[in-house]
Amino acid sequence: MRFLVLLFALLPLPALAEDILLSGPPIWESAPLIALAQSQPVEGVTFTFRPWASPEELRKTLMADEPLMAVAPSPSAAIFAANGIGLRVLSATATGNSIAIVGRGEPLAQLADLHGGKLALPFKGYLPDLMMRRIGAPGPESWQPHYTGDHIAGMQLLLAGRVDAAMLAEPMATLALAQDPDLRRRANLCVLWRKATQLAVCPPAGVVIANPAFQDRPEIREAYRAAFAALAADPGKASALLALHFPGMDKAGDGFARIEAQDLPMPDHAAELAAFYAEILAIEPAAIGGKMPGPDFYGQ
Numbered sequence: 001m002r003f004l005v006l007l008f009a010l011l012p013l014p015a016l017a018e019d020i021l022l023s024g025p026p027i028w029e030s031a032p033l034i035a036l037a038q039s040q041p042v043e044g045v046t047f048t049f050r051p052w053a054s055p056e057e058l059r060k061t062l063m064a065d066e067p068l069m070a071v072a073p074s075p076s077a078a079i080f081a082a083n084g085i086g087l088r089v090l091s092a093t094a095t096g097n098s099i100a101i102v103g104r105g106e107p108l109a110q111l112a113d114l115h116g117g118k119l120a121l122p123f124k125g126y127l128p129d130l131m132m133r134r135i136g137a138p139g140p141e142s143w144q145p146h147y148t149g150d151h152i153a154g155m156q157l158l159l160a161g162r163v164d165a166a167m168l169a170e171p172m173a174t175l176a177l178a179q180d181p182d183l184r185r186r187a188n189l190c191v192l193w194r195k196a197t198q199l200a201v202c203p204p205a206g207v208v209i210a211n212p213a214f215q216d217r218p219e220i221r222e223a224y225r226a227a228f229a230a231l232a233a234d235p236g237k238a239s240a241l242l243a244l245h246f247p248g249m250d251k252a253g254d255g256f257a258r259i260e261a262q263d264l265p266m267p268d269h270a271a272e273l274a275a276f277y278a279e280i281l282a283i284e285p286a287a288i289g290g291k292m293p294g295p296d297f298y299g300q
Helices: 002-010 028-039 055-062 074-081 126-135 153-159 173-180 188-196 218-233 234-241 249-256 270-283
Strands: 018-023 045-049 068-073 086-094 101-102 118-123 143-147 165-169 184-188 206-210 259-265
Touching: 018 028, 018 055, 028 068, 028 086, 028 118, 028 206, 028 218, 028 234, 055 068, 055 074, 068 074, 074 126, 074 206, 074 270, 086 126, 086 218, 086 270, 101 153, 101 173, 101 188, 118 126, 118 153, 126 188, 126 270, 143 188, 153 165, 173 184, 173 206, 173 249, 218 234, 218 259, 234 249, 249 259
Parallel strands: 018 045, 018 068, 118 143, 118 165
Antiparallel strands: 068 206, 086 206, 086 259, 101 165, 101 184
16 A cells, blocks of 8 residues: 555646636737637636626736736736736737728828817727827817717717717727718828837737736747737637627627737837837826836736
8 A cells, every 4th residue: 555655656746727717808809818718729728718897897807816818908007017916918919900090081191180170089098099199289270089988989970970080999990981981091090100109010009918826838828829820810700709708799800800910929029018108108107007117017
């Protein structure tokens, strides 16, 4: 009996199973996480996707003991870190062609070409508003923000002719164009951003973050990158994955098909994310917690 006990003690222990919660909102960037939950590509790891509905809900989930990978707006991640929540950014996402200024008229080389027209934006002080203010200061001779308090209301106001233009994320931009043949994409936000800031990449407005309970393993990162690459090669397929958790997203395929998604894994691309934060800090320091994140934030 003693021999058997000793023999079993010398045998290698099996790898412990790990449950990892994945979470995100109804945007393209959440689709690679949903793909992980559907395919379960890492042996010994069970991925489960659960949507988050508000930054506060995400904050509480981050502070729990459960290992978490989540898609978050870049500013929200910085604010969480500034408030002492231990998290790391595993990757950032830049999505070209995902946001457009839609309206009637000629293409816009700059925001001042709106000549004081009303531009519908969802919320004051949130990331879309801050990016627009960095691109060009509002005013009676340039552009005037019209805050709707809702992500869909801008499209509705534009179709009703109550605003001159609207900043619309896909798939809403494509839906608006399908309903009114006089509308057009007057400007691409990524193009305007790069011109105004001289930065090479589109705004990395979304990040994948992990909480302290998450044990970083190379195979998990590789699985995420593979899922991201597969969707970036055919971005319209993200709609079917999102529809598994967000009703109605199956209709987003045509809009998502335009997206040019770029994965920016950390810490290799820390400079690109930090440069984005620096631009937001110059406009509204409170939007990222009043200071630039420290080195550990970027997965270092």
